[in-house]
Amino acid sequence: MHADAAAAAAAARRMVDTAERVTVLTGAGISTDSGLPDFRGPKGLWTRDPAAERASNINVYVSDPEVRRSNWARRASGALWADVEPNRGHEALVHLERRGKLHLLITQNVDELHQSAGNSEDLVVEIHGTTRKVQCLSCDYRDDIEIALGRVRAGEEDPQCPDCGWLLKAATVSFGQSLDPVDVARAERAALECDLFLTVGTTLAVSPINMTAPLAAQSGARLVIVNGEPTEFDALADVLVGGSISEVLPVICGLDAPGG
Numbered sequence: 111m112h113a114d115a116a117a118a119a120a121a122a123r124r125m126v127d128t129a130e131r132v133t134v135l136t137g138a139g140i141s142t143d144s145g146l147p148d149f150r151g152p153k154g155l156w157t158r159d160p161a162a163e164r165a166s167n168i169n170v171y172v173s174d175p176e177v178r179r180s181n182w183a184r185r186a187s188g189a190l191w192a193d194v195e196p197n198r199g200h201e202a203l204v205h206l207e208r209r210g211k212l213h214l215l216i217t218q219n220v221d222e223l224h225q226s227a228g229n230s231e232d233l234v235v236e237i238h239g240t241t242r243k244v245q246c247l248s249c250d251y252r253d254d255i256e257i258a259l260g261r262v263r264a265g266e267e268d269p270q271c272p273d274c275g276w277l278l279k280a281a282t283v284s285f286g287q288s289l290d291p292v293d294v295a296r297a298e299r300a301a302l303e304c305d306l307f308l309t310v311g312t313t314l315a316v317s318p319i320n321m322t323a324p325l326a327a328q329s330g331a332r333l334v335i336v337n338g339e340p341t342e343f344d345a346l347a348d349v350l351v352g353g354s355i356s357e358v359l360p361v362i363c364g365l366d367a368p369g370g
């Protein structure tokens with residue numbers, strides 16, 4: 111680990127040690143070490159596959175059957191999710207929960223790797239939904255996405271809701287869809303209630319959830335930002351930690367010894 115990152119991680123660790131309620135906000139950067147590409151980087155999903163970006167707009171998805179068919183075919187091929195496992199960064203946040211310090215884990219990721227790593231379902235808010243589940247765009251139907259993918263592999267190109275016959279979509283929040291107001295309220299409340307707010311692997315550029323960071327800071331919480339590149343709110347941070355997330359986060363959360 112680079113000396114600057116090690117020193118910053120050690121400082122952040124001391125803040126975590128004295129904190130009682132840590133609210134965490136994670137983004138794509140925590141999952142890249144699990145082999146998941148981000149969206150808009152040089153090797154990003156949408157950079158390489160513009161059709162996938164078009165399918166992420168709800169109006170396009172609903173109005174264009176060809177977009178839905180290619181989207182289902184891409185998901186059913188399974189390439190995106192092959193061999194994706196939580197990494198040391200995810201394990202560090204499980205350790206934080208086991209220490210009794212995790213107040214809420216807000217994630218912008220749709221990969222369920224926090225739950226796979228061992229964080230409790232009821233402490234994770236998936237603000238942008240999850241690709242591991244499927245939902246109906248009309249009724250309350252929701253299930254494991256493998257059920258829909260099985261239907262696609264069996265020959266259905268655009269599977270429809272078993273309850274009402276309307277369109278199915280991965281349970282992510284697409285562009286043009288609203289965030290769940292209950293999730294947003296939980297996140298904002300957790301930002302106000304914590305004594306340390308820890309952001310990991312996000313440039314804090316996506317509104318409105320990025321505003322939980324200044325909200326926490328303004329209400330008196332310490333702000334620790336862990337990211338490989340600058341973020342929108344670096345000026346508010348008590349500590350900025352660069353370097354590899356899967357290396358620095360275990361130190362910050364007390365899973366690994368400092369200076370290692």
Ligand SMILES: [Zn+2]
Pocket residue numbers: 246247248249250251271272273274275276
């Ligand atoms: Zn339905």
